[in-house]
Amino acid sequence: MKRQGWLAGLALFLVGALALAGCAGMQTAETKSTEQLLSAAGFRMRLPDSPQKIAHLQQLPQRQLVAYARNGKTFFVYADGVNNRLYWGNQAAYNRYQQMLVEQKIASQRAMAAELNEAAAMEWEMWGPGPWDPYW
Numbered sequence: 001m002k003r004q005g006w007l008a009g010l011a012l013f014l015v016g017a018l019a020l021a022g023c024a025g026m027q028t029a030e031t032k033s034t035e036q037l038l039s040a041a042g043f044r045m046r047l048p049d050s051p052q053k054i055a056h057l058q059q060l061p062q063r064q065l066v067a068y069a070r071n072g073k074t075f076f077v078y079a080d081g082v083n084n085r086l087y088w089g090n091q092a093a094y095n096r097y098q099q100m101l102v103e104q105k106i107a108s109q110r111a112m113a114a115e116l117n118e119a120a121a122m123e124w125e126m127w128g129p130g131p132w133d134p135y136w
Helices: 002-041 051-059 089-120
Strands: 044-046 065-070 073-080 085-090
Touching: 002 073, 002 085, 002 089, 065 089, 073 089, 085 089
Parallel strands: none
Antiparallel strands: 044 085, 065 073, 073 085
16 A cells, blocks of 8 residues: 555656656746747847856846846846846847747737648538538
8 A cells, every 4th residue: 555655656756756857848948939039139148257157147136138228228138047048129120039039929920820721621521511511
């Protein structure tokens, strides 16, 4: 009886570990996509080259685009402390990034619509009368 409890505990642990690994993989892919968009929009990447910069990078909000004002100008920072990268850009780069996000969303929606249209165009008539038949 104790062995079954131990095996159930081990199985639960393994399921949890796999779920966390899957989430981490999704986070990494999402971060990579965001960083590629930031670079394409004109954000510049900086690598910390001193312990002070590494510490400062770790204190910034992680994987979030944050606006900062300095000397009367607004700039935007995206900190990735896991990969030790800092992306920064001005208002123009931020505007390009926002436009690219909109374009990416539209492209994704168009791809989904094309897939749905393809599925709808399948030859369901060969199955005879059913919910796909308008006269059913």
